[in-house]
Amino acid sequence: MKSVVAQLLESALAKLPELADLIADIAIESTVERTRDSSHGDFASNIAMRLAKPARKSPRDVAASIVKQLSDSDQVDKVEVAGPGFINFHLSAAAFQQELRTILDQGICYGRQPARERPRILLEFVSANPTGPLHVGHGRLAAFGATVGNLLEAAGYTVEREYYVNDAGRQMDILGVSVWLRWLESQGTTIPFPEAGYRGDYVRDIAGDIDTGDATVISAEELTDGLPEGDMEALIEALIARAIETLGPDGFDRIRQQSLESIRADIEDDLAEFGVTFDRWYSEQSLTTEGRIDAALAALEKSGNVYERDGAIWFRATDFGDEKDRVVIRANGKKTYFASDIAYHFDKRQRGFDLLIDILGADHHGYVTRVGGGLAAMGYAADDLIVDLVQFVALYRDGEKVAMTTRGGKFITLRQLRNEVGNDAARFFYVSRSNDQHLDFDLDIAKSESNDNPVYYIQYAHARIASVFRQLEERSLEWNDTSGCDNLSLLVEPQEKKLLTTLSRYPEVIELSANNRAPQHLVHYLRDLANDFHTYYNAHVFIVDDDKLRDARLVLVTATRIVIANGLAILGVSAPETM
């Protein structure tokens, strides 16, 4: 609908070259917005105010000369200049009726934009280390990322979703040794569990399932003989060394890989149950085995952006806005995690993705300049990488903050949260706040089946509409949608007009939410839409004796159901027929 107004303005300006020249760099559509107050019409443009200064005329004069050039349209009832120089458009009833027919015609496609070739987007999210189950913080990354992916697709983009599996490095050794120690325990060899190991119960479960091959059980004395005391980091290092010497490198690797795969598969199941799926699980190990880190480092070398100092190889990150240079190869010859990161992003770009979007926890903010700098150093634009940082989640129960510590394995898992409040409420609450806002997740509200739960409020509107049609059937009446579409002019009640207006905003909301990667706009919109529907429901009966009015009202109500269902689908929330 917005484009109707923008086009009218555009053709009017075409007749005013002296004005049009002044705003060559402004998209006319960007001057058009919904009005907040219906007495100002449906849409307003501030274009005259923006033109006033360069044109050296008063905003109202500019507005008047534009309005004079506007051609008549059956979509517009009235145009007026108001306030400091707004041009207000009052759309016709016919325009809204047309939109209603569009909603019915397009159904589940309503609000989606046609596919566009570019940019191809690679969306990376969650990417939690595979050292244990996902917790509630990862849940927010999952829900946010999945919803952003859905929004971008609705906006016409091609999106691939990827999970980066940190399956290399020391943490995998620690996982392996943790599982080994738990396995030994199950065989009767028990020592105090190391502080630096992974202590969650899931480690015992893995140890119980694992195939250890011909591994021999050693005694506690053999296990602890000569181990360092006091320093927990040194202790875990020594235990890893002991595992390798006892099991052999292959034997230890076997435990390590099984443990990793067990956890990774569990994460995949957990997310799938949450409605979050990925096109690819990208292994960090594969960066090394396929030589991608070396390739990236060679590209950096070639562009002259690395140098040697103190026996290490450094990336000139300061040349790209970072506060200090970063090591890529340590003096001991090992590559850093940062080297993997830039290699991974270099590879994403080389696979043909134009735009890389990373959804990361807020503690990763230092990473943005560095990786963007790495891309720039390798010949790509730093702007090709967008990082959305998602702030932390605090759980509240009975008005109290729920204490969570990662240490000691005492944290609430995503699975526990989903079991407690349900997938729908979890998906909804996670995206109801801006990603750069800390999230206070109130378990009691998410669980409550009552009026203070916004998820149910929206779902209830959908179920009520389904119920209206069940009633229709019970009364042996039929809905003639053709008749309904022919009689939309009967929809004259204020609640009907309000609902029509809100429905017609949906495509704009999708576009806005997608462009800003801001699902909370859609959440708020759906709440508004449900509110308009409930108000209508309470004010008027839909199944009336008058066939034409009934058919028309059922068109409006059906359109409402379509838009609610479409919006909830993007959020990953179900749209129930009954509640």
Add this chain to the structure above:
RNA sequence: GCGCCCGUAGCUCAGUCGGAUAGAGCACCAGAUUCCUAAUCUGGGGGUCGCAGGUUCGAAUCCUGCCGGGCGCGCCA
């Protein structure tokens, strides 16, 4: 110390590219059902948009400084 994010009603938060009288929900108060699901609806009170400057036709929004909260600053992963 440096960097990033946040500060809007009692509470939790929206507020698009700077736009007209700053909005929701919860909580609080008062009402609505012979009728399609009351998990609903209607009305009401409640604001120094952290503070101080600046930019301009116009600032919650942009700029500077300050105050308060969170997070991050490794040849860890």
